[in-house]
Amino acid sequence: MLTLGEFFQDLTNPMLTFLPKALLVAAMSAIICGVIGTHVVLRGMVFVGHSVAHAVFPGLAVAFVLQGSLVLGGMVAGVVTAICVAIVAQNRRLKEDSIIGIFFVASFALGIVIISTAPGYSGSLQSFLFGSITGIPDSDVYVVAIAGLAMLGAAFALHKELVAVSLDREMARSAGLPVLALDVALYVMVAIAVVVSVQVIGNVLVVALLVVPPATARLLTDRLGAMMVLAPAIGASCAFVGLYLSWAIDLPTGGSIVLLSTAVFLLTWVLAPRHGLLGKLRAGSARTGQVGAAHQEPADAKV
Template identity: 60%
Template sequence: MIEFFTEPWQHVFMQRAFLVVLMSGVVCGVIGSHVALRGMAFIGDAVAHAVFPGIAIAFVLQTSLVVGGVVAGLITALAIAVVSQNRRLKEDTVIGVFFAAAFGLGIVVMSTAPGYGGSLESFLFGSVLGISDRDVVTVAVAGAALLLISGALHKEFVTVGLDRETARSVGLPIFWLDMALYAMVTIAIVISIQAVGNILVLALLITPAACARLLTDRIGVMMLIAPAIGAVSGLTGLYLSYAFNLAAGGLIVLTATAVFVTCWVFAPRHGLLSHRRVTATEAVPVRP
């Protein structure tokens, strides 16, 4: 039993993978909490697709994938924010148009690169076992910066998330706070793509936060529970991947989903069983 936990750490590539998955889980848990509070899961999906052409262009040009992804994500987010000002179009419609176009552009760009099939597969489904020391440093630096910024803007993000009109009335810069959160979501997604891939990265961003939302009503506690679930899900999925020789990204997401289902059923106040107990209690007539 002990070997199950110690053997993977004997390999350098697994050590790198564990570190990146751990950091990605923590960062996505924190940033994802703000996304979940605002009901912005769809914008997370849009950004996940929007960074793809930037990463593809950076891959073809042999430059920084993080920089390429962040630039593409920010350009798309800004375009969505501007076009959404037209009241004839709902924001989710504009998001749908732009993220589909961005993903299509990414595939076209990737098709021009040598080894197109293998490269595309690694971007779509992740390549956590192929992470380099440079990647580990990049994720660590970017992740630390995101956590610091999230802490500095925590009150503002929460205020906007709970009541945009109140936030606007007290003079908060709503547009720029939205852009800051979009930028943070973009960076969190870019640094996590190698762990779970472009298609599955939304799950790492949203699922741990959704679990935490079921377990607590306090935002501060949610900010602690979500990254813990993200980190544990990542490490567990990676262990299972090593033990059974299965896709790491898929197992990480499935582990997080299993935690979500458990919370949905057994959460003390908001779980399915808790609601049934309350309903059954209310159905019993009160006798004098």
């Protein structure tokens, strides 16, 4: 098995320029998904994140057929679909999850039809579904970096408003906040976060980067600011170790990152000081001891 020192040597090897590029894109994707995923977890939008991964597929397919940028193609498709969902979902006759299901499943089907027209589509379809991190072109690295910085800036600029809508939509609307515009903004940010991560772990697994690190951070802190720092850190660490393991023992990169993230989540679920399983058991035992001592004191006083 390749040692960690040898892995760092490979990162600086001029013959393996794709490896540091893959690590850079994986880290950027993890940071972007960690920040945006915090809002996804707080609002219970996991289904939305999963569906957006389907929505970007026709854009990826069109970009592949036209030999264009996959990231730009996916962004256009994801943003258009997200805006359509946010607008149509304002009709409260149908629940939001119904609208999301209709639009995003139709988008995924459209992507499959489009990409099936390309020669050798079976191999390209597999790379879309499960990722192809070592084949990312330089142009996509720049697009990911620019889009990521712009989106993180927008997320921090709208932070208070997004949190207000997440906590109480009706209260936010009565306070004069543009709830529809904020919904559209969040859907668009989720779409972009998904797109920049598709080539890292694939269309099928991309929701893991968006949900698992923020959910792990949620178990470690009660403060939203700390959660938005911890989630990208956890995601980037898992991306680094997952890429190392995939390179060292020849495992799929996307699967390695997702399994490692899940393992970290499960360990945190058990060991987290306050919100983990053991922490809650200790807190319950302490409360039981305090109640027992309180009942014992009057008896001692009588004696």
